[in-house]
Amino acid sequence: MENLAETAETGWRGSRRGWLEAGYQALIEGGIDAVKIQPLAKRLNLSRTSFYWFFEDREALLTALIEGWEERTTDPLIRATQEYAETLAEGMLNVLACFLCGLFDSKLEFVVRGWSLQDEKVEARLAAADEKRLVALRNMLTRWGCEEQEADVRARTIYLTQIGYISMRAQEDTDTRLARIPAYIEIYTGQAAAPRELARFQARVKSSARPR
Template structure:
């Protein structure tokens, strides 16, 4: 029985996974904005035909949803699970949270993706829903840390909101100051957030 030789398109379909398309779309989103995340742009960048894209995705909307799902998995679900596994002590978990914006190149990359997705979410309902869900999940996790430190539910959530706001701002302002200044700020925020309020 004769078997046909695989074509370039067949090879492209098998070589390029959905994850590779999603990574390429994320890179374009970060560098050029959501309007440039188009099938033709990505196909050219990946040196394949548009047909290769449709092997993995129904349409552009399907790809954009995959970008948001990958971001949610990496930046919220996997990160939270990793932080929970790293320490049993909630105070150490809190210190890990405070250090997140300053963890080198990976933190800079994460901040750039976060900023691009938040810019996209200002004008797109699907992206907005993913961002709102991520914010709620992250604040919920941080509130659990504060609850484990002995704060009541309402106060734990308020402190979590403050810490999360600091995290988002610090990720954008990470280059400000040297390492010693960053450590000093993180230490101050930790003391501030752990200080019981007077009755």
């Protein structure tokens, strides 16, 4: 949790949260090379020196951004694998909802994967996150009775497919994606989702797509 003094500090120097959000937007829009102090200051209409009230240097901001990436991607995916479900198929629908409802920040994931090609520390952090995510998926599958090897292969099939969607920037409209979900569930779990499970899932996805 952020220090109250850090988040409450506002006014002519802005706030830590504001600098982080500006860094996040710059990262999404232009990649790691776009995250520079002076352009961020201009974006926020603040002085460059005000940055140093909240971060020691650019590297400190980058560290905070990579921590934010984990919070926006790995954490919600792990929570999705632990959500209540009455069947394995419903558990898998919870995982897919994490991606389709925007709980998993796919844009940030794409950029961080590009960033990892330039930075060994980020590459190592990404590898660790990949493993944590796979472990969470394997654990969900074994809780439902899958043998270890089967759970490992299914987890990799699920995860690599979803990351493939992100890395390839695959474009599908909502109706097309939803029409494919029953087949994905059978491939991922070996089970068919019940009509009521699919109906709840579709309502959840369509609700998340409505303008707020």
